Amino acid sequence: MHKLDGLPERVTVYEVGPRxxxxxxxxxxxxxxxxxxxDRLAAAGHTVIETTSFVHPKWVPQLADSGELLAMLQRRPGIRYPxxxxxxxxxxRALESGVEEIAVFASATETFANRNLNRGLESQFEMFEPVIAGALEHGLKVRAYVSMVFGDPWEGPTPIEQxxxxxxxxxxxxxxxxxxxxxxxxxxxxxxxxLVEAFGSPERLAVHFHDTYGQALANTMAALKAGVTVVDASTGGIGGCPFAGSATGNLATEDLVWMLNGLGIETGLNLDxxxxxxxxxxxxxxxxxxxRVVQALSQKALSQKD
Structure with missing residues (x-):
C-alpha cells in the first residue's frame, strides 16, 4: 500500500452489477x-447496490422480474437498494415495491436521447420532471445518470458544456x-x-466508466484526483449498454478495489x-x-490448492 497526495480517504463503490x-x-x-x-454483494461490504430496473420488459426482458425480485430481497440494515x-x-411500480431510492437515466446527446428514450435532448426533461417531483414528494432519493458524456457513436465527441x-x-x-x-x-x-472541473464542484458527482478502450481505471484515477468520491462499478466487469452497440463491459468492481486498496483508500469491501x-x-x-483481478486471484487460489 502506497498512498498518494490529492486523493480521497474513502470512496463509495456504487455497485451496478445486478442492474x-x-x-x-x-x-x-x-x-x-x-x-x-x-445478498452476496451485501455480505462483501457494499453499502449501495442498484438492484434492478422498472423499464418495460419489451426493452429489457432480462429484468422483467423486478417486482418479484424486490419482494424476495432480504434487505440488510444500512444498505441502499436503488x-x-x-x-x-x-x-x-417502484413505490408499490417499497423502494426508497430511484435513479433516472438521461442522455447528453440528441441522437442517443432519441434512440434510448424516444425523446430529444430537450424534450427528455418533460419525462424526467414529473418522475423526479413525484419521487421527492413520496420521500424517495433520486439519482441521475447522464450517458454519452465523452462521446456518442453517432455524433462523435460530446461538448463538455452540453x-x-x-x-x-x-x-x-x-x-x-x-x-x-x-x-x-x-x-x-x-x-x-x-469534465469534472467544468461542473465547478465534485461533491454531487459520481463517475461511471466503461473499459472499451482500457481506460476505465485511468479515468477513475483522474476523477478521484479531481475530487470525486463515488465510483460506479460492476462485479466481475459484467454488463454494458444494450442500446449502444459499441459499449462493452463496465469497470470491474474487483479491479477498482484492487487499485484503491493499493492506494490506501477505504471502501469497506472484502476483495476475496x-x-x-x-x-x-x-x-x-x-x-x-x-x-483481470478476478482472473488473477481465482487462478492463484486454484494453483495454491494444487
Missing part, C-alpha cells in the same frame, strides 16, 4: 440467482447525485478531469468475497469473468 450488468446478458437469469447475487425508473409508470447543461438541470430538479457515464468507453484522463462472488456468478452465466 447494469445483468441487463446486458443474452440469457435471462433466474430470479433466485439474482437475489442471492445481491432501482432504475424510466417514467411515471415505473415510479408507481454535458454540464444536462447535468446541472437534473441536479436543479432535485437529484442528490449525478453519475457521469462514459457509455462507449472513449474517455481519457485529461478529458475526465476537464467479491472475487468469490464473481466466480460463482460466472459459473451461472456460463462464461468467465472479464475482470
Amino acid at each position: 447494469d450488468g445483468l441487463q446486458n446478458e443474452k440469457a435471462v437469469i433466474p430470479v433466485e440467482v439474482k437475489a442471492e447475487f445481491i 432501482v432504475l425508473v424510466p417514467n411515471l409508470k415505473g415510479l408507481d 454535458v454540464v447543461g444536462v447535468g446541472a438541470r437534473l441536479l436543479d430538479l432535485g437529484c442528490f447525485e449525478l453519475s457521469l457515464g462514459d457509455t462507449i468507453g472513449v474517455g481519457t484522463p485529461g478529458h475526465a478531469t476537464a 468475497e467479491l472475487v468469490a462472488t464473481s466466480v460463482w456468478l460466472a459459473e451461472r452465466l456460463g462464461r468467465p469473468s472479464p475482470s
